[in-house]
Amino acid sequence: MKIKKLLHCKPSDYKNKSYLHLIFFLSLFMIPGCGPVHVGPSPEIRVTKKPRVILHPTPLGDGGFLSRDLFRSYWTPPSSDDDLISIGVVLSEDEIQFRGDKDFLIRIYNDHTSLDIASPAGVLWRVKDLHITRPALIRYFAITEEMLLSSTQSPNLAALEKLKAQGFASAQWIGPPKMDAMKKNPELGRWFLSYQSFSKIDAAKQFCWRQKKQGQKNCKVISRVGIPPLASGTLKAHQSSFSKHFEGIIELISPQGPIEIFDVKNHLMSDELSHGQAYASRLFIIPNAESKFSLVQQTSFSEYLEGVVPAETFPAAHMEALKTQAIIARTYALSHAPIEFSSMPFFTCASTRCQVYRGEGAKTQRTSTAVEQSKNLVLRDREGRFAHTYYHSVCGGHTEDKISSLGGKGFDYLRGLPDGPGHFISLQNERQLQDFVRNPQGAYCETSSYSSKSKYRWTQTLSQNQLRSIAKSQGLDGSLTDIRVLSRGVSGRAEKLLLSHRDQQKTIHGEFKIRSALGGLPSSLFILDSMKKGGTIHSLRIEGGGFGHGVGLCQIGAIGRAEQGQSFRDILQAYYPGLTLDRIIEK
Incomplete structure (x- = not known):
């Protein structure tokens, strides 16, 4: 490729690795050296080259096309594993931080002209100072x-x-x-x-x-x-004088390796942010409808699933369980579309609001094989719609009706069922529930080689001070005088919890709210034993089972079933009775 041609490139040239490698090769001779630059979020890296701007006499392409395509993502789901999807890695922030461990390009698109910045390995970049120049x-x-x-x-x-x-x-x-x-x-x-x-x-x-x-x-x-909105911002190299004002959207192009993205939030119940997770290009930094930045990865549906399956289950688990997880993850991505994302520039997200997706660092050969061997397979209901394939870690021996645990609309294929052979007693009866919790009956999530005793059955004790804090958080003045479950689902999970302080009472509805109110319990499948002194509860012993909401597939139970010879079809039928295995679209 001639240098003259290189300077008059087309938008598709970023796919040409020889083009990018040539830029990096030339940059080695054109970038003066500098002292070491220390970066913040992770171990120090010695940087010996400076970033450099590469101007293009002709536009690289219409940034508007890219922006419009991303903002249509929510509305245009993939029709096969080979289709491209857009993933919100960083949903909406005032500042985005990233770094590559290899040389890479930062390409800035706007509606008229574009430019590249050659970034040496190890430079920590910040995109900030967003200013909307055209509202959405x-x-x-x-x-x-x-x-x-x-x-x-x-x-x-x-x-x-x-x-x-x-x-x-x-x-x-x-x-x-x-x-x-x-x-x-x-x-x-x-x-x-x-x-x-x-x-x-x-x-x-x-x-x-x-x-x-x-x-x-x-x-x-x-x-x-x-x-879509149009915005300007500042691209700055950390601990360096290099800074570039830009208008438009940014693409990170790294054919030599993934880009490390900082402050990715994978779990909604925690404010903890990642120190850095690796994602392969194409990666875009784009202004969103909330007047903040989103960092979006565009990749194939199969590549996305290859990052989800190992993040959501054990990569070394039985292959039939991994194929099961791949199918329900694929189906869940299609059926579960949070409406708050409808005006955002991505189809799905990387957190538990959607499914945990950790990019390149999570991938394993076994889970990628499971995705490939289940290619394009999904579950449909009797009306032909993609099923709502909820799943959780450990059911504790019995799954729960969706409407009881998660609320909203119920589905006949999301009803609570025993997770084991034989007949189970009614768990809405307090005495029988106590026996079930204290004397486990050999469920698949107990016998699995991946079963954890601390998740299958657990005990927590709340002190009087903790109980007083709980009462205060629910608007009650003083110590609790009574606490009891008013109603339970078919699995014994609490649906309504009553807290009392003398003549004051507060009823808490819903599995998640009950777990949260009692300090973040592993599940709402529990029995209570309160110890009183002077009419108030001074200690509360909570004995429970399971980990998660209990709806749909029990992940550890699925592994246990696979270990006992069940195929992925058997496992799917056990947890989602009445659903049909099909392809996304028959072609």
Whole structure:
């Protein structure tokens, strides 16, 4: 490749590794040396070269195309494992930090011209000082129903006509925004049945509030970007004088190895941020509709799953269990679309809000094989829709009905079932539940080689001071005088918990809220033994079982089943009875 041609490159040239390697080779002779630069988030790296700007006489391409394509991601799910998806690695922050352990390129796109910055290995970069120069154009919709449709399918017209007959003349099915993007005709699209559209989110929320008062509890507000935002910012090398003001979006191009991204939040129940996780390019830093930066990875659906499966289960587990995990992770990604992401530049996220995705550092050969051997396989319900394949770590011997544990809409394939051979007694009876907790009955999540005694059965004791803090957090004045479970699901998990302080009472509803109120319990499958002194509880012993919400597949139980000879089909049918194994789209 000639130097002249290199300076007049096309957008696709970033895929040409010889092009990038040539830039890095030339930069070795054109970048003066400097002293060591110490970086903050992880061990010090000696940097011996300075960043350098590479100007291009002609535009590298329309950054608007890239931006519009990313903002359509939520609305255009993958139709096969080979399709590209966009993952929100850093969802929305004022500052993004990254570093490469090999030389790499930072490419800045805007609507008119573009430029590259050659980054030496080890330089810590910060993108900050976001300033919106063109706000996003957003419409808000009050919606009641959702469908994933292939390009050959049509929305439910009967449901639309029903809304119009009820007086909602503006009702319509809304789908992927009609922006001029690269992915013009997706094979799968996300569609919502809308009562009405609004230019302001508060008006949409008021509309749904009125609908819910009238009994329409499914009304939700969703947003859709028509024109993405444009913003400027500052790209700065840490402990260096190098700084570059830019407008547009940034792409990180690293054919020699992944980029280390800092402050990735994988767990929503914790404020802990990662010290650095490695993700392969393509990586984009883009302004979002919240006037902050998002860091988005664009990769194939299969590559995403190869980063999810080992992050969500044990990579050395039985292959049938790994294939099971791959199938439910694939299905979950398609069926689980948080509506708060509808106006964000990605399809899914990297945290427990979606599924934990740790990129390149998590991948293993065995889990990648499981993804490949289950390629394109998903679970569908009786109506042909992608199933809601919830899963959790340890059920403790019995799974739970979805509606009891997680609330919302129930599904016949997400009902609580024993996780073991034989007949189980009713666990809504307190005496029988006590026997179940204290005398385990050989469930698959107990007999699995990956079973943990501290997760299958556990005990916690809360002191009077801890109980007083719990009471205060629930608006009760003073020490607790009573605490008891008012109702339980089929697995014995608490659905309602009553806290009392003399004539004051507080009822806590829901599995997650109950666990959180009692200091973050492993699960809501527990029995209580309170010790009183002078009419108040001075100590509370909690004996419980399981780890997680208990809905859907029990991961340790699935491994136990595989170890006892069950295939991935057997395991899926055990935890999701009535579902059908199918491909994303038959081609």
